[in-house]
Amino acid sequence: MSEYILEMDGINKSFNGVKVLKSVGLKIKKGEVHALVGGNGAGKSTMMKILTGVYTADSGTIRIGGEPVKFDSAQDSSRYGIRMIFQELSLVPTMTVAENIFLNQKPKAKGLPIINNRQMEKKAAELLREFEIDLDPSRVVNTLGVGYCQLVEIAKALSQDAKILVLDEPTASLTETETQILFGIVRKLKARGVTMVYISHRMHEIFQITDSITIMRDGQHIITDDTRNFSMDSIIHHMLGSTTVEKAFKRMHRERKPSNANVLEVKHLHINDKLKDVSFELKKGEVLGFAGLMGSGRTEIAEAIFGINPAKSGDIIVDHKPVKIRNVKDAIDAGIALIPEDRRRQGLVLIHTVKDNMILPVVDKLKKGLGLDKKRVENIVQSKIGELAIKTDNSNKVISLLSGGNQQKVVIAKWLETGPKVLMMDEPTAGIDIGAKGEIIDMIRRLADQGNSFILISSELTELMAICDRIIVLKDGRITGELNGDDIPSEEVLQHAIQQ
Amino acid sequence: MKFNFSNYMVYIIFVIVLLIFALWHGEKFFSANNILNITRQTAMISIMAVASTFVIAAGQIDLSIGSIVALSSLVTALVLQSTDNMFLAIGSGLVTGAVIGLFNGFFVAKIRIPAFLVTLGTLSLVKGAAMWATNTSAVPITNETYTQIFGLGTIGPIPILFVWTLIVAAIGYFALTKLPFGKKVLATGGNETSAKYTGINVARTTMAVFALSGIAAAFAGMLYAGRVQTARYTFGEGDELSVIAAVILGGTSMAGGVGTVIGSVVGSLLMGVINNGLIIGGLSVSQQMMVRGGIIILFVTLSMLATRGSAFKR
Secondary structure, three states, X not given: OOOEEEEEEEEEEEEXXXXXXXXXXXXXXXXXXXXXXXXOOOOHHHHHHHHOOOOOOOEEEEEEOOEEEOOOOHHHHHHOOEEEEOOOOOOOOOOEHHHHHOOOOOOEOOOOOOEOHHHHHHHHHHHHHHOOOOOOOOOEHHHOOHHHHHHHHHHHHHHOOOOEEXXXXXXXXOOHHHHHHHHHHHHHHHHOOOEEEEEOOOHHHHHHHOOEEEEEEOOEEEEEEEHHHOOHHHHHHHHHOOOHHHHHOOOOOOOOOOOOOEEEEEEEEEOOOOOOOEEEEEEOOOEEEEEOOOOOOHHHHHHHHOOOOOOOEEEEEEOOEEEOOOOHHHHXXXXXXXXXXXXXHXXXXXXXXXXXXXXXXXXXXXXXXXXXXXHHHHHHHXXXXXXXXXXXXXXXXXXXXXXXXXXXXXXXXXXXXXOOOEEEEEOOOOOOOHHHHHHHHXXXXXXXXXXXXXXXXXXXXXXXXXXXXXXXXXXXXXXXXXXXXHHOOOHHHHHHHHHO | OOOOHHXXXXXXXXXXXXXXXXXXXXXXXXXXXXXXXXXXXXXXXXXXXXXXXXXXXXXXXXXXXXXXXXXXXXXXXXXXXXXXXXXXXHHHHHHHHHHHHHHHHHHHHHOOOOHHHXXXXXXXXXXXXXXXXOOOOOEEOOOHHHHHHHHHOEEOOEEHHHHHHHHHHHHHHHHHHHOHHXXXXXXXXXXXXXXXXXXXXXXXXXXXXXHXXXXXXXXXXXXXXXXXXXXXXXXXXXXHHHHHHHHHHHOOOOOOOOOOHHHHHHHHHHHHHHHHHHHHOOOOHHHHHHHHHHHHHHHHHHHHHHHHHXXXXX
């Protein structure tokens, strides 16, 4: 019996003649939590889809516990106890938690082909209790938040015996509390000898929960070692193969200080029962950070100012002029823009082209004669693709085919084109690889130096610390603190301010 | 851009079907006279299909168009009968369609009831109104200027009905591909949430596409009436299904966000050609219906397989 439970060797895979995996190897010891790290397009997901039988490798071998195997379908890999939690949730929203967990293997009444609901719910309750997930198995899934859906997804994967569990960005939509529940589950499974592959862009999680790390870049295996032998810098270094991005996360002195003039003043905004009295101001050329846990009201404030859910009362003043914001159009006319939290759902029309997405907010201004001014459209699109270094073959490419980072740049481009006085960004680097993260941070810094004003909402404190002139701390709908960007000694101090 | 077979499916099928009937029936089918006849027969479906392209591209559906055809043909004929004022009659007919369209749009966009249910209700409501208006009797049209412009006339050898089709198709094509309005319709159908976050008035856009659909159906009703010099409550019966089939065959996505006006018109012509070819072939009405149903399923299957094929190759 081999020391490794999983050995993938010399895996090659091409799509349309493009090699996405070049003789990649991956070895994982039994019972360890193994991080798989790499930028978007590094080949992590393809590798895992080959492991779970969704794709078939062009060449290479897979051995489970030393025994060579061949997977042609997801069922094949499932038979060996390999389970994967997908990023895209695979639950049926109209069914209960219990029904979802046992979707493929409903407990039958004795000798009859009838589903025994009571027994099913009992078994689901046991399973949930075992992993300390506080959830009623008879709840219908569409009444649950995204975080709990993810936990149900995991319970579903565990309802059948799992030997190797692949977690693909499991914490992307979880709150801090839910993340801790998940980590509890991971530790429990580890104690039982389940091997896990953990894919994440979040460095601190990798250090917290994994035993060893494999880093991939451009479809190649770069390094595998114990987690304790890595530092955050060394991981980033291996992922990028260069040092340009590390710089982006270092705090730099601004080339140009924010002016004293307020570009935005918010006074006594009453948004909902939680956010009753919100006041703050933003100076011209300033980057103002909003720090706080999920549910602290960060997103609600931005959406109220942007007219998605307009405030009930209070004043919004742009460039010393009070503005009335009843809908998104009012906000755009007042010079306010929002890069929304959920790029795929709120930011883009995924089935449309880069060009169509980019011109959408300004389409009314591009009229010429009877139709659209083709030349101006082309100019806008080409100059933005150049300015923001968007990687796409051409502007008529369907945007869902771009990487997450490039999709996000298109969202930013579409709002820059409206010439906003205030640009709000809600988690602009969520779910994109670290290289693109660095580029976006750098872009905000550059634009702020040109006199643009930003409100940056982020859960990534390193990001806030790298570029914000000021950081407002929110808790339960109230502003509980304000920190000067230059006076934050360490991430712990900011973390403490948020958690207190 | 890469050649995407599925985008051109309807044109390929159209040419193949033309060839088959030309070989099968020869002169009887492939004569100028017969071809022009087909364009005359399909004009109303084509015109409604142009507007329905907007509705379906916006992620909605309008089942009430057949009943709007009936009611507005009667309204037009009645106004014409009592005033003999053509402009007033046309105006009344079109306003009828617009009002019913806005009625649909209001319930879909503001009250947020699924379009399928709203327009199904409207279908019955308006159909009933059309029967009630004249107690199911037909209304003759004697105004010859009207019947020439809206039905029987020709420009050279070209039937005026086909000219109307071309005009409506040109307007529709332009509006969907070259106007901000078209971009807004496609964005609303492609991702309503994102459209809202981009400052598009989603409710207004949705109401607008239903109004357009109502107006197009009213116009089709006026053409039906002009062509047979009579308005009747039976006009347009079942047209909604032909229209939706034409639009989907043409390549517009039932899921919204993708639409092609030219494809819809070709889809409508394709179904007209099939009808015509089967009649010349001497099939009975019942046989025609069966073949037509089978062909629709076959073609949509082909088009879906082509789409999926290209998705795999990616």
